[in-house]
Amino acid sequence: METEFTPWASLGGGALIGLAATLLMLLHGRVFGATGILGGLFRFNDPADWAVRAALIVGMAGGPLVFWLATGVMPVTDLPISNLAVVIGGLIVGVGVSYGGGCTSGHGVCGLARGSKRSMVATATFMTTAILTVTILRHVWGA
Amino acid sequence: MRxxxxxxxxxxxxxxxxISGMANPAKVMNFFDIFRTWDPSLACxxxxxxxxxxxxHRLAFRRQAPVIEPRFQLPERKGIDRRLVLGSxxxxxxxxxxxxxxxxxxxxISTLDPGVLLFVAALIAGMLLARLPSSWFPSQGKS
Known part of the structure; x- marks a missing residue:
């Protein structure tokens, strides 16, 4: 199924993502990594730290509501796969980002901006296996 | 304030x-499908x-400390290890x-779309699952 190429919306949305990452480092001194923020929500040793993470996630969930106020529709979340595939994919992502120490935001947006070698390796690796996975699932297995 | x-x-x-389209799996998967229905939006x-x-980040790191918190908290791991590559x-x-x-x-998650909620539940389950072995090997436990 084709999706429309949206260069300007994606550039603009990306710029906001970058702005959020910059603000979190400038104001709070933290990396904006969804993995780290979500993972920390399940550690309870530091209540002040927990509150900041919870606020970030509540704020993130508010983003689509602002989008809805501005456009009248919620963002599209089209998952063209079975529920079983969603669960398997979610579990694999959860294990992978935990061991890899980050995801697209932490390694891809923040790590690369800092010039971190670990993040360069991580980003190149997950981009490559994602392309291989989609190619194999759609055109080798699904063909 | 924080x-x-x-x-x-x-x-x-x-x-x-x-805005960017990153919340739309159909679009993200098409970024990885470079041989058929390629949608380059994710690159934007x-x-x-x-x-x-x-x-x-250049601007943020000109400061001795972030605006709100007392210090910058950056990832401490430096080297490229198997954990980083296999996890990613x-x-x-x-x-x-x-x-x-x-x-x-x-x-x-604020769209309350069942597929999104299922994915996030599986993601959290995967992240918690990844902590089990690390409690057996405490030297690798920090994230």
Whole structure:
């Protein structure tokens, strides 16, 4: 199924993502990594730290509501796969980002901006296996 | 103050994700499908994010400390190890299967879409699962 190429919306949305990452480092001194923020929500040793993470996630969930106020529709979340595939994919992502120490935001947006070698390796690796996975699932297995 | 700031920063991120198309697995999977229904939008998201975040981080690190918190908290691990590469490779496989990365999925929990909620539940389960072996090997437990 084709999706429309949206260069300007994606550039603009990306710029906001970058702005959020910059603000979190400038104001709070933290990396904006969804993995780290979500993972920390399940550690309870530091209540002040927990509150900041919870606020970030509540704020993130508010983003689509602002989008809805501005456009009248919620963002599209089209998952063209079975529920079983969603669960398997979610579990694999959860294990992978935990061991890899980050995801697209932490390694891809923040790590690369800092010039971190670990993040360069991580980003190149997950981009490559994602392309291989989609190619194999759609055109080798699904063909 | 830190809570309000985190809420607003999260909101900017969530709005960016909503506008960019990163919350749409069909679109993200098409970025990885370079041989058939390629949708290059994700490259624009990364470009937009880095265009802001690279100069943003330069600016932030000119300061001795962040504005609100007493110090910058940066990842301490430096070397490229098996854990980083295998974890990132695993993440990419899950990303290819489901089309959601943690930062793409978290903001859109507010759509209450069953597929999104299922993915986030599986993501959290995977993250907690990944902690089991690390409690057996405490030297690797920090994340």
């Amino acid at each position: 809570i309000l700031s985190a809420l607003l920063i999260g909101l900017v991120f969530g709005l960016g994700i909503s 998201v990364m470009a937009g994010a880095l265009a802001v975040n690279i100069p943003g 490779a695993t993440f990419g496989i899950g990303w290819g299967i489901a089309g959601f990365c943690p930062g793409g999925a978290l903001p859109v």
